[in-house]
Amino acid sequence: MLRTLDIRDMLIIDHLELAFQPGLNVLTGETGAGKSILLDSLGFVLGWRGRAELVRAGAKQGEVVAEFDLPPGHAAFAVLEEAGLPVTDELILRRVNTAEGRKTAWVNDRRCSGEVLRQLSETLVELHGQHDDRGLLNPRGHRRILDAFAGVEAELAATRGAWKALSQARKALTGAETALAAMREEEDFLRHAVGELDALSPQPGEDAELDAKRRMMQQSERIREDIQRAGQALGNDGAEGAMGDAMRWLDGVADRAEGRLDAPLAALGRAMEELDQAARGVEETLEALAFNPHELEEAEERLFAIRGLARKHQVTSEELPDLAETLSAKLARLDAGDAGIADLRKAATEAEASYDAAADALSRARQTAALRLDAAVTAELAPLKMERAVFATRITEDPAGPEGRDAVAFTVATNRGAPAGPIGKIASGGELSRFLLALKVCLAEGNSGVTLIFDEIDRGVGGATADAVGRRLAALAAEGQVLVVTHSPQVAALGAHHWRVEKRVAAEQTLSSVVPLDAGDRVDEIARMVAGDTVTDEARAAARALLAG
Known part of the structure; x- marks a missing residue:
């Protein structure tokens, strides 16, 4: 869980310290107030590639510190051990960017590379939005998503082990055949x-x-x-x-x-x-x-x-x-070569049979899970006002490898009877967001210890659909932590914790700040989201109704 985020001299932020909580954390504010800067800053400390110039004008350097609480058995521990970094249940990431562009990072007060930060980030945070290319839009990640839903860790481990044994057997056979051929040339x-x-x-x-x-x-x-x-x-x-x-x-x-x-x-x-x-x-x-x-x-x-x-x-x-x-x-x-080659061929054949059996078992598990996933996503799409959409997981044969021989692709048809196609080409921005949300709800069990961030995933939807989006975000946050940047009052009203991002001018400088909202402030902010610049009594009444659920 992301506990605190401390930002100094980044873009239009002079100093900002946020204390996030478990559950659904909501960030709202007018367009251009600086919500994206928060995500840029978080991405910076996590080692993500982003804007080239992040240091606030006039500052010597910018700095971001993120503090995470890690539950027992969290995947980040393995990354820390591999990198030789201190392993504790409290993880502190710190990264500095000088005005000249030089970047330096620390993990638990130990210097580390940006690559280590990126490896840690994969275990700590998932960022999703309408232009999400880290999972749903990337077909190479579809098999991983299906495997997470299917829970095929044992089948994957067996297939990887069989592939390793097969690769070694083939290598031994090829090496022996090459050596024997060379010896025959000098017989x-x-x-x-x-x-x-x-x-x-x-x-x-x-x-x-x-x-x-x-x-x-x-x-x-x-x-x-x-x-x-x-x-x-x-x-x-x-x-x-x-x-x-x-x-x-x-x-x-x-x-x-x-x-x-x-x-x-x-x-x-x-x-x-x-x-x-x-x-x-x-x-x-x-x-x-x-x-x-x-x-x-x-x-x-x-x-x-x-x-x-x-x-x-x-x-x-x-x-x-x-x-x-x-x-x-x-x-x-050389004289015994043919007998040795025969033994190695037999070993390779046996290893191939073992791999085929493991890969077939994995394929069957994926086929079964694909049907369950399709049904689960379909059930989630109806409340999101996409009851006519069809989600289907297509599994085709792929060249054999350590994770089997299945290629997995998510396809959709936004209307029944319409041709299905790749999800990234068929779905519009708003539809893609809702497909993504439906998938995340179905995969919620696999997100233990990962902070989910949704950047304006509700854009382009409103009314009952926005309410359905908010309720699913709240359901995702029930057993973990979700951060959502939103313009939807229905989504904001379902948040357990609410911050408003706003701009202010100080000494002729435009600065961004984030204000935690109490119950009264939340009414005003949600009313602004409902009515716009002029907040009326009716807008406040609507805000109270939304907050009341």
Whole structure:
């Protein structure tokens, strides 16, 4: 519910503070008094697109503050949470427009964008008038209106879920088919490459191992001769034999040398041990250097094959085993592709069947609700002096989507037997207003927590028809809040709260003000609406009669 509206320096308003109430709030006044300015100001703070220049002449900036009370579970809470704004049962919107045209907005004292204001406004206020293009004149909104009347939230949720599942299944199938087609284009390459890699079977670290082995074999031919000579020099024909002879000769005379040869003999023994260790090391080295000449050739051929295959695939030798695994897996997917595609096609078919079932259930619910809506609107049209009009909801097939496959359009024939057509093209301004009002009465249950604003919806009607319009506005306001700008005394008399919009001149400036009316003032204002500029006793009597109901 809109609780207060505070306007400063907007157009011809210097400062205006209005405290609205639940029920039917009526604003009246002479043409040009500034009633539309109130709506422009409210639209400004709600982020609606409107006049470009709103700041009062001579002021640095204009400002509008709107305060709303939100009942538990109000749709605005979701918008606030999504935008990261404070969530309380009191919602304060503030927007400033500088003389240079710069606009700044706050929600509960937090800066926000105009888009957030517009999202909030959709949950807070509905504005309707003879040129209403936010709902009734816009065919794209007719399905939403029908769904609100039908109460098909569960069917809509099921259809949206089924559409999402179908979209995902189709996307998965298309992606798999595209990938399989791409793999088929390189099937020959894959099979040849995997065959080559499997035949060679490169192992991790094999390049480095082969390179080291190859270098060793290449070097062995050059160093083997010197190592052999060294081995001979250390053997029996060399140092080992000479040292053995020396030890035998010395050992044979040691007992006659008075112990002088004990130390030399011990040293020769140690030397013989070291010499034997050196000879064994040389021998082992010779054994290690011994190789079949074909081994070098084989090692070089395999090393060159590995490196050549790596260059061919533009990877390093170390990456060849991973490449072999990747290409083999790709080839396996290709070979299993048809089976996978069959599974995905089956899943897509099942998802399509689920969507068809959900969309069909939603369509049936809409068809049933359309008949009820047509009957309900027809019942409301008779008291509005449109008993000969025919309202019909036309449902045709639309491309499938998340909200089903139904296109909904409201059609009317203003006289029985006349051809029906789109409501925006067939109905006149006054008729359109009454169609709109009849629809809103039928949809009243879906407007919980939304302030309804009707801008001169009663234009072009009078007498009993205007009274019927007023009574339906009062019925709409019984469980909520309705603001109506009206020139009809019958409508004004049914208001629970009444304000008069008037102009005044101060310091050679024309300013607009809004005055709350008490019981006596209401009589005078409604009498003015009945009689015009000259208010007579008869007009006041008529006003009292209207107020008495």
